[in-house]
Amino acid sequence: MIEPLSLYFRLIGARVRSQMQYKFSFIADFIAACVGMIMEFVGVLVLFTHMPALGGWTLAQMAFLYGTTELAFSLANILIEGFDQFPEVIRRGEFDKFLIRPRNTFFQILSSEFAPRRIGRATQAIFVLGAGLWWLHVSWGPEKWLFLVWTLLGGMVFYAGLFVIHGTFSFWTIEALETMNIFTYGGTTMASYPMNIFSEWMRNIFIFIIPLAFVNYFPALYLLDKPDPFGLPGFMPFLAFPLCSLVLMIGMIFWRVGVRHYQSTGN
Amino acid sequence: MVYLALFQKSFQRMIAYRGATIAGVLTNFFFGLLRAYVFIAVYQASGRAYIGGYSLRDAVTYTALTQALIASINLWSWWEVLRLIRSGDITTDLTKPYHFFSSWLARDLGRAMFQLIFRGAPILIFFPLFFELTWPGSLLHWAFALLSILLAIMISFTWRFFVNLAAFWFVDAMGIGRFAYLTMTFMSGFTVPVAYFPDWLKFAVNLTPMPSMVNTPIEVYLGIVRGTDLWVALGVQIFWFVLMTLLCEFLYRRGVQKLIIQGG
Numbered sequence: 453m454i455e456p457l458s459l460y461f462r463l464i465g466a467r468v469r470s471q472m473q474y475k476f477s478f479i480a481d482f483i484a485a486c487v488g489m490i491m492e493f494v495g496v497l498v499l500f501t502h503m504p505a506l507g508g509w510t511l512a513q514m515a516f517l518y519g520t521t522e523l524a525f526s527l528a529n530i531l532i533e534g535f536d537q538f539p540e541v542i543r544r545g546e547f548d549k550f551l552i553r554p555r556n557t558f559f560q561i562l563s564s565e566f567a568p569r570r571i572g573r574a575t576q577a578i579f580v581l582g583a584g585l586w587w588l589h590v591s592w593g594p595e596k597w598l599f600l601v602w603t604l605l606g607g608m609v610f611y612a613g614l615f616v617i618h619g620t621f622s623f624w625t626i627e628a629l630e631t632m633n634i635f636t637y638g639g640t641t642m643a644s645y646p647m648n649i650f651s652e653w654m655r656n657i658f659i660f661i662i663p664l665a666f667v668n669y670f671p672a673l674y675l676l677d678k679p680d681p682f683g684l685p686g687f688m689p690f691l692a693f694p695l696c697s698l699v700l701m702i703g704m705i706f707w708r709v710g711v712r713h714y715q716s717t718g719n
Numbered sequence: 720m721v722y723l724a725l726f727q728k729s730f731q732r733m734i735a736y737r738g739a740t741i742a743g744v745l746t747n748f749f750f751g752l753l754r755a756y757v758f759i760a761v762y763q764a765s766g767r768a769y770i771g772g773y774s775l776r777d778a779v780t781y782t783a784l785t786q787a788l789i790a791s792i793n794l795w796s797w798w799e800v801l802r803l804i805r806s807g808d809i810t811t812d813l814t815k816p817y818h819f820f821s822s823w824l825a826r827d828l829g830r831a832m833f834q835l836i837f838r839g840a841p842i843l844i845f846f847p848l849f850f851e852l853t854w855p856g857s858l859l860h861w862a863f864a865l866l867s868i869l870l871a872i873m874i875s876f877t878w879r880f881f882v883n884l885a886a887f888w889f890v891d892a893m894g895i896g897r898f899a900y901l902t903m904t905f906m907s908g909f910t911v912p913v914a915y916f917p918d919w920l921k922f923a924v925n926l927t928p929m930p931s932m933v934n935t936p937i938e939v940y941l942g943i944v945r946g947t948d949l950w951v952a953l954g955v956q957i958f959w960f961v962l963m964t965l966l967c968e969f970l971y972r973r974g975v976q977k978l979i980i981q982g983g
Binding site (some may be wrong): 479483484492497502506628631650 | 736737739741742745746750753756761764767770802823891895898915917
């Protein structure tokens with residue numbers, strides 16, 4: 453367990469050092485992501501100049517929803533960059549070199565990339581989440597703070613799983629990959645709004661088939677003491693982490709299937 | 720004519736990406752539904768029939784239209800000229816007997832036309848399965864809407880071209896470009912209609928070419944701008960296209976003058 457971990461940090465350390473050679477580039481990307489992505493929330497602010505609450509959620513509560521999903525998403529994005537870049541590896545026919553190295557391929561792809569340039573997106577998420585918690589005047593005991601961390605980890609694992617699935621699909625198709633954006637980018641956009649504003653069929657897909665509602669919606673109901681409008685059992689928030697991990701596990705299994713299916717393009 | 724040929728080739732090239740086109744339509748469609756439900760909730764919560772001159776049906780049509788236009792207006796990624804400058808391949812273009820800006824405009828219009836038909840139209844055709852939409856009342860109204868969309872695509876091209884030219888001066892032009900594209904998304908009225916903005920913000924963005932790229936064609940389509948306002952809106956679009964084109968041409972010439980390519 454220790455050996456792969458130290459290897460992981462050495463490889464990632466090398467990636468970070470190499471990317472830090474381009475300092476201005478890093479700063480430019482940081483500002484671009486930080487200021488650019490927060491525009492999404494500025495849009496929500498504009499909407500709130502015309503109404504007191506959205507689907508029963510105040511602006512502060514909306515900031516909480518937005519901050520949690522965006523933070524989980526961007527952290528996953530930073531860690532899982534290798535799978536995000538993976539279609540390019542396949543397209544160039546470079547996957548063969550991973551197959552002949554003495555480590556499992558999942559580990560290799562995971563440690564092949566790291567994206568500090570995406571830190572900007574995480575920063576704006578932390579900012580909005582912080583503002584939300586500030587406005588909400590939360591007075592939580594330690595168990596709720598722990599639950600918040602637990603929730604963020606769950607969300608990160610959930611999105612990481614989706615990115616792995618996204619990358620794995622490139623064993624079969626490169627062209628149609630964009631459809632997966634519905635679940636990744638579409639997922640985090642949807643999760644920044646309360647689930648009850650969506651129509652029933654859409655909601656049911658994202659509660660029961662893809663457990664997106666467990667990334668932040670159900671946990672937020674518990675953390676912010678809001679009643680569940682769907683009348684689902686009270687233990688729903690506590691299913692969040694197990695269900696989110698399940699998504700990553702499915703992703704890893706799918707990856708194995710993909711690798712077995714792989715046929716080199718040759719050169 | 721060479722520009723017409725470039726237009727055609729660029730249109731035809733897109734036909735090769737059938738899978739990507741279908742995937743793109745599905746993704747844009749999904750986001751359209753998602754955003755439509757948000758607007759429905761906004762109108763419910765506000766208790767008003769009109770916000771900024773938009774009825775609920777207009778707002779839902781706005782989500783469908785913005786999603787339908789994403790691909791052709793190409794809000795988020797276009798790096799072709801940047802790559803040419805960065806790799807030095809731009810030298811081959813310098814030797815070719817055409818006007819650089821116009822050649823890329825022709826190519827971009829070919830691409831945009833394809834995407835207007837094959838990525839835009841399907842969204843408008845299938846959206847009524849979920850929601851009622853507002854439609855232009857007459858053929859003339861359709862013609863004005865299409866004209867405004869065409870102008871929007873052309874202005875968006877000049878903007879993207881302008882951003883790409885940064886590569887002449889900055890090694891990290893891509894970061895600058897990402898920033899430019901993301902702020903444009905909001906300021907053009909793509910995220911939320913400009914009519915929803917508070918007055919000071921509305922005033923500020925109306926001093927830029929941004930609303931002409933998304934907001935104007937949509938308001939023309941919805942009939943929110945009509946009569947004299949319609950002519951003013953189209954006039955403003957033409958003004959921005961001309962001004963941005965001149966700016967691009969000027970910067971391009973400056974860039975080429977200082978360009979040094981290491982031969983090989």
